Amino acid sequence: MTDKTELTESLEDYLEIILKLQEKNRVARSKDIAESMGIQRGSVTSMLKNLSEKELINYEPYGYVTLTDEGKKIALEITQKHSILKDFLTRVIQIAPDKADIMACRMEHSIDRESIDKLVQFVEFIDRCPRSGQNWINSFVEFCSHGQKEWQECMECLKSCENRHIENKPNLK
Amino acid sequence: MTDKTELTESLEDYLEIILKLQEKNRVARSKDIAESMGIQRGSVTSMLKNLSEKELINYEPYGYVTLTDEGKKIALEITQKHSILKDFLTRVIQIAPDKADIMACRMEHSIDRESIDKLVQFVEFIDRCPRSGQNWINSFVEFCSHGQKEWQECMECLKSCENRHIENKPNLK
DNA sequence: TTTAAAAGTTAGATATAGCAAACTTTTTTT
DNA sequence: AAAAAAAGTTTGCTATATCTAACTTTTAAA
DSSP, rough: OOOOOOOOOOHHHHOOOOOHHHHHHHSSHHHHHHHHTOOOOHHHHHHHHHHHHHHHHOOOOTEEEEOOHHHHHHHHHHHHHHHHHHHIIIITTOOOOHHHHHHHHHHHHOOHHHHHHHHHHHHHHHHHSSTSSHHHHHHHHHHHHHHHHHHHHHHHHHHHHHHHHHHHHHGOO | OOOOOOHHHHHHHHOOOOOOOOHHHHSBBBHHHHHHHTTHHHHHHHHHHHHTTTTSEEOOOTTEEOOOOOHHHHHHHHHHHHHHHHHHHIIITTHHHHHHHHHHHHHTTTHHHHHHHHHHHHHHHHHHTTTTTTHHHHHHHHHHOOSSHHHHHHHHHHHHHHHHHHHHHHGGG
């Protein structure tokens, strides 16, 4: 049983980057970790020791680095949070991809499992409910630039919803 | 002109709590800051010096603490981020208020102005668009517990939308 | 008005996470 | 296989933010 100690943001970042590097190159190298994080090589060594003591990575001095099962589990969880947040930020609330990536990088450490799970469900609901969907998101984009639409337009919009709904589910006809 | 140096999460927390205390008691006392943050009184003193050097608080040894204009501006911004995040977490994605408060406390430091502004607009859009609104959020609650509804229900649901829309805007009749 | 309690401060310690620079090991080139 | 380059490590330093414990100032009580 691995201890459930909360990791610092920094340690989580290391795991995330090691995962990315090991997926790309099979193993992670100290130099590449330093480069990806924009820090000095010397700083990496001490953190590798730290992660190794916590049994989150396999590490021998002068050797390559790989994640242990526990380390990989955590790395995948953070990576997943990252992509869910990025998807919400870009696709739903319309933040530019580059900016969304930076935000996701910061928020992935502060959001917990329950909230991220709810966010997944919420985005899924937006996508699947006939009242929302991409078309509704497009209205949000409109709303952001021009403010609220005219009421007549809303009536038309609702009629289109019905039509799309019927089109998508032919057995309803 | 005050320098635009990024504050640490910790300093932001101090400003936020000092604002809350000064709104409640006119001034903030070292002891109350320590209590609110769950830290020792000694730790507060050094941070008060730090905030004072940055001209974010008015502070004299053994005196009361108040925010400067700049300090208050920052404190209000964080407090605002907090309440926007909490509103979204509780009212939209259905996180329990206590949990949402803890999450908002952590996320308020990582989300930037642009994203928080978009989130405000998004929640406003949910509230105002006839296709969404409280009724749609209620469907999300349903969705969370029972999964997707039947298509026939969707058709009825869309019809109800139209009716509510007409009811709310009598001059459309 | 002296004294006790409460509030605030100081000093020295710890942990995290970074740096630069010197040094060592490994790898590559000649 | 020797020399050079690259990669990795070590050492000693810095900054942030906390702690504990001793000390000082202020406030309240006797």
